[in-house]
Amino acid sequence: MKSVILQTAARPIVGLTLLVSVVVLLRGHNEPGGGFVGGLLFAAALSLHALAFSTREAQSLLRVSPKTLLGSGLLIATLSSVPPILVGESFFKGMWFNLNVPGFEDAIKIGTPVLFDIGVYLTVAGVLLAMIFTLEEIRDDAADLD
Amino acid sequence: MTTALVIMALLAACSQVLTRVLRDWSGPVLAAAVAGVGGWLLWIGQPVWSGNPVSESLEWVPELGFDFSLRLDGLSLLFCILICFIGAAVLLYASSYLRGHRKLGLFYATLIAFMTSMLSLVLSDNLILVFVSWELTSITSFLLIGFEHERESARKSALQALLVTGVGGLCLLAGVLILGLGAGTFTISEILTSPSHDLPGYTAAAILILIGACTKSAAYPFHFWLPNAMEAPSPVSALLHSSTMVKAGVYLAARMHPTMGGTALWDNTLIMAGGLTMLLAAFAAVHQTQLKKILAYSTVSSLGTLLMLIGLNAPKAMAIYLLGHAFYKGCLFLVAGSMVHATHEKYAEKIAGLRSVMPITMVVALVAGLSMAGFFPFLGFVGKELLLKATLYDPRFGLMLTTAATLAAVMTVVAAAVVAFKPFFGRPNEGEELDPHAQESDWRQLLGPVVLAGAGAITGLLPFLVSMPIAKAVARAMDPSHTEEPLKLDAISLLWPPTTATYLSLGAAAAGIALYAFRGQFRKRTSFATVPIAVWPEKLYDTSLSLLDLVTRVHIKFMSGCTLRVHIRLTLALTSVLLIGAMLRSNERHELFMGETSALSVLLTVLIVGAAAGLPFLRSAMGMVAVVGVVGFALAVLYARLGAPDVAMTQLAVETLVVVVFVLAILHMPSNKGEAKSASRFLDASIAGIFGLAMSAIALLAAERPTPNPVSAYFAENSYTQGFGRNVVNVILVDFRGLDTLGEITVLAVAAMGVATLIRIAPRRRPKDNGGRS
Numbered sequence: 001m002k003s004v005i006l007q008t009a010a011r012p013i014v015g016l017t018l019l020v021s022v023v024v025l026l027r028g029h030n031e032p033g034g035g036f037v038g039g040l041l042f043a044a045a046l047s048l049h050a051l052a053f054s055t056r057e058a059q060s061l062l063r064v065s066p067k068t069l070l071g072s073g074l075l076i077a078t079l080s081s082v083p084p085i086l087v088g089e090s091f092f093k094g095m096w097f098n099l100n101v102p103g104f105e106d107a108i109k110i111g112t113p114v115l116f117d118i119g120v121y122l123t124v125a126g127v128l129l130a131m132i133f134t135l136e137e138i139r140d141d142a143a144d145l146d
Numbered sequence: 147m148t149t150a151l152v153i154m155a156l157l158a159a160c161s162q163v164l165t166r167v168l169r170d171w172s173g174p175v176l177a178a179a180v181a182g183v184g185g186w187l188l189w190i191g192q193p194v195w196s197g198n199p200v201s202e203s204l205e206w207v208p209e210l211g212f213d214f215s216l217r218l219d220g221l222s223l224l225f226c227i228l229i230c231f232i233g234a235a236v237l238l239y240a241s242s243y244l245r246g247h248r249k250l251g252l253f254y255a256t257l258i259a260f261m262t263s264m265l266s267l268v269l270s271d272n273l274i275l276v277f278v279s280w281e282l283t284s285i286t287s288f289l290l291i292g293f294e295h296e297r298e299s300a301r302k303s304a305l306q307a308l309l310v311t312g313v314g315g316l317c318l319l320a321g322v323l324i325l326g327l328g329a330g331t332f333t334i335s336e337i338l339t340s341p342s343h344d345l346p347g348y349t350a351a352a353i354l355i356l357i358g359a360c361t362k363s364a365a366y367p368f369h370f371w372l373p374n375a376m377e378a379p380s381p382v383s384a385l386l387h388s389s390t391m392v393k394a395g396v397y398l399a400a401r402m403h404p405t406m407g408g409t410a411l412w413d414n415t416l417i418m419a420g421g422l423t424m425l426l427a428a429f430a431a432v433h434q435t436q437l438k439k440i441l442a443y444s445t446v447s448s449l450g451t452l453l454m455l456i457g458l459n460a461p462k463a464m465a466i467y468l469l470g471h472a473f474y475k476g477c478l479f480l481v482a483g484s485m486v487h488a489t490h491e492k493y494a495e496k497i498a499g500l501r502s503v504m505p506i507t508m509v510v511a512l513v514a515g516l517s518m519a520g521f522f523p524f525l526g527f528v529g530k531e532l533l534l535k536a537t538l539y540d541p542r543f544g545l546m547l548t549t550a551a552t553l554a555a556v557m558t559v560v561a562a563a564v565v566a567f568k569p570f571f572g573r574p575n576e577g578e579e580l581d582p583h584a585q586e587s588d589w590r591q592l593l594g595p596v597v598l599a600g601a602g603a604i605t606g607l608l609p610f611l612v613s614m615p616i617a618k619a620v621a622r623a624m625d626p627s628h629t630e631e632p633l634k635l636d637a638i639s640l641l642w643p644p645t646t647a648t649y650l651s652l653g654a655a656a657a658g659i660a661l662y663a664f665r666g667q668f669r670k671r672t673s674f675a676t677v678p679i680a681v682w683p684e685k686l687y688d689t690s691l692s693l694l695d696l697v698t699r700v701h702i703k704f705m706s707g708c709t710l711r712v713h714i715r716l717t718l719a720l721t722s723v724l725l726i727g728a729m730l731r732s733n734e735r736h737e738l739f740m741g742e743t744s745a746l747s748v749l750l751t752v753l754i755v756g757a758a759a760g761l762p763f764l765r766s767a768m769g770m771v772a773v774v775g776v777v778g779f780a781l782a783v784l785y786a787r788l789g790a791p792d793v794a795m796t797q798l799a800v801e802t803l804v805v806v807v808f809v810l811a812i813l814h815m816p817s818n819k820g821e822a823k824s825a826s827r828f829l830d831a832s833i834a835g836i837f838g839l840a841m842s843a844i845a846l847l848a849a850e851r852p853t854p855n856p857v858s859a860y861f862a863e864n865s866y867t868q869g870f871g872r873n874v875v876n877v878i879l880v881d882f883r884g885l886d887t888l889g890e891i892t893v894l895a896v897a898a899m900g901v902a903t904l905i906r907i908a909p910r911r912r913p914k915d916n917g918g919r920s
Contacts, residue, residue, distance in 0.1 A: 024795075029871035032791040034879060040799035047806050070895050077888055092884045094868075113871075113880040116887075120880070123891040127898035128803055134902040135810035
């Protein structure tokens with residue numbers, strides 16, 4: 001049931017959605033968006049790819065296993081709580097640095113909550129992809145048997 | 147002292163690697179290190195001899211007033227000496243006993259981890275830390291008993307020990323919480339300054355702490371786990387199950403005695419439980435045939451004696467008896483291990499004639515055995531003498547205690563002879579030849595027993611060596627107002643002029659020797675009486691376990707055996723009942739919040755309600771998923787319209803993925819023919835409808851009800867100034883409530899792993915079962 005129309009449309013849509021997911025993640029602090037929605041979009045993009053082509057191809061597009069994504073997300077989110085402890089602040093207190101990049105007018109703000117949000121993004125994406133890929137793999141296997 | 151604990155923990159952590167690098171020499175090196183820690187504790191404990199405890203404290207949970215506080219006084223020091231030095235002897239012994247064992251490194255690690263937890267238990271000055279260390283000793287003991295976990299009996303015994311001492315541990319936790327809350331502090335040295343008899347909950351705390359002490363120290367009827375714990379390798383039995391861990395209960399009782407003691411409840415319970423255990427276990431020891439089991443029952447008997455001595459207010463006798471017991475019992479366990487090791491025979495009556503094969507072991511065993519039997523001039527004699535005196539001086543139970551102690555002494559003579567005399571001098575039974583490969587142990591197996599037996603002999607000849615410093619320090623620790631009356635103790639004065647205790651002691655020794663000669667007859671005649679001691683308590687344990695098993699089975703059958711459909715039904719129905727009940731009970735009546743209405747929102751609402759109402763009438767699963775999707779997307783538009791773009795975005799993305807997951811999952815579901823009968827559909831639809839209405843009503847009521855201090859105002863105010871973000875929702879998620887989010891994504895991750903695993907292990911359907919739905 002591979003549809004050429006779906007496959008043709010999927011390529012640009014998947015790419016765009018992946019891009020949008022990153023934008024949504026990064027702008028989340030000031031505008032609607034954030035790691036959770038971003039992660040969902042990321043997962044949506046890859047599951048579209050998996051539906052249009054196959055799980056194996058989506059998997060190779062992702063390069064790492066969803067479980068790695070999930071684990072590293074949790075790790076990053078947890079590690080983002082560590083720096084404040086090191087400087088004697090309480091656990092999970094947000095720390096911010098201003099980064100002056102030439103060419104930008106405002107200083108770019110980098111902080112542990114951003115890191116945390118990236119962790120959330122990766123975890124959510126990993127969670128959904130772990131479920132969807134497993135379900136689709138079985139479907140693919142069944143299709144192979146047919 | 148904290149440093150000592152840290153060093154011990156590091157040793158435990160390193161011992162695996164060390165064993166890989168040093169191979170055969172890791173045991174001696176670790177033993178030297180542990181002995182070094184012991185020496186260092188003695189060094190910093192010098193002020194204790196003159197009556198000044200050493201203490202140090204680190205903040206632990208300052209918010210709750212818990213400190214990691216340690217305190218070294220006479221009682222702690224006595225235990226530290228036992229733990230470190232017997233521990234070192236045992237490590238050295240194990241390096242030969244378990245030579246070449248593939249898990250030797252792990253064995254050292256667990257053993258040293260045990261010593262660490264035991265040290266932290268006896269050094270702790272905080273009730274909570276006592277409890278934590280107490281549990282750690284239970285867990286390490288579990289690991290050590292189950293060290294050879296390939297054998298089922300080892301696993302069973304390990305679990306039994308863990309459960310019995312674990313139940314006691316929970317009682318202890320409840321007890322120390324009641325005591326600490328009543329006293330207003332969890333610092334032991336502060337609680338010890340005054341009697342706690344009048345504190346609220348004293349009775350409950352005393353009973354619970356006593357249960358904790360009795361389970362750990364194997365008092366009747368909780369004793370059965372200790373003989374079964376002999377599944378552990380001999381070095382473990384020598385350290386944990388004779389000289390240290392099982393004495394944790396004794397330690398606890400002695401530690402709390404100054405503040406909890408003095409009431410009939412505390413003292414008499416200790417005396418009766420201890421006295422009964424002393425007599426029954428000594429009797430059971432005579433009936434045992436395996437070397438280690440004899441020693442185990444005799445250990446149970448000694449533990450009972452120690453508990454009784456605490457109840458009798460005889461701290462000096464307790465200290466000397468404890469030390470004497472640790473010396474001879476630790477030694478005999480190691481010797482018994484060597485004998486079994488050499489002859490591959492664990493039944494005492496079947497080993498004979500080892501005299502010529504293991505001469506050094508024989509001398510060591512004889513010295514320790516004579517000490518155990520309470521013969522002059524060994525420390526066991528001094529301990530028994532003081533025990534008899536303590537029972538004679540106490541008027542509370544008349545001559546009952548003295549009689550019990552004397553009888554127990556008789557039995558102990560028999561047990562000691564069977565363990566330490568019979569294997570060397572006894573005549574072999576017909577047809578039972580000694581293993582020709584049996585040979586003397588090497589120095590590693592001998593050094594520990596030699597030192598322990600020697601210590602028992604020297605301190606027995608010159609009792610002031612222990613009575614002056616150690617017994618006095620222990621007495622000081624247990625009774626701060628203790629007057630400086632020196633304990634006159636030399637070996638001769640215990641014998642001459644003879645007192646009642648001396649005659650009793652002599653009589654017991656003679657009777658014991660006679661009984662040893664006729665032990666076969668005695669065992670046959672009295673075997674019926676061992677049933678309530680050796681069988682019934684364990685039966686009770688087994689019965690309660692099967693009862694628990696039964697309850698669990700019933701629970702699983704009714705609560706977890708049903709399908710997901712029934713689970714959801716139950717959950718939603720119960721929640722609705724609770725919600726509606728709560729709404730009906732409250733007398734407040736509010737106008738329902740209607741909000742702004744516009745043509746679009748009315749249209750969307752009609753769409754949502756209509757689609758939801760149509761769901762029960764759909765037959766195909768795919769159709770239902772599509773309709774649920776419609777509801778979701780319409781909701782997302784509604785959110786966007788009502789000014790919640792974040793929620794709308796998330797809803798949109800979630801809805802998309804839910805449809806994908808649903809579709810994929812449905813492909814794998816068995817055909818739902820027959821499941822969707824009209825009656826069950828009607829039931830489900832009604833439950834869902836009622837639940838939806840109840841939730842809506844609650845939401846509307848909540849919106850109407852003014853909140854006095856909405857937390858949202860704080861978030862809105864501080865979002866940009868403190869969280870540096872203008873999107874309040876996001877700042878709440880990643881900053882203000884970051885820990886919650888971390889918890890949530892962890893739950894998500896665990897759920898995903900579960901789902902992925904379950905899908906993989908589910909039986910695959912064959913393609914022909916697809917039923918044409920793919």
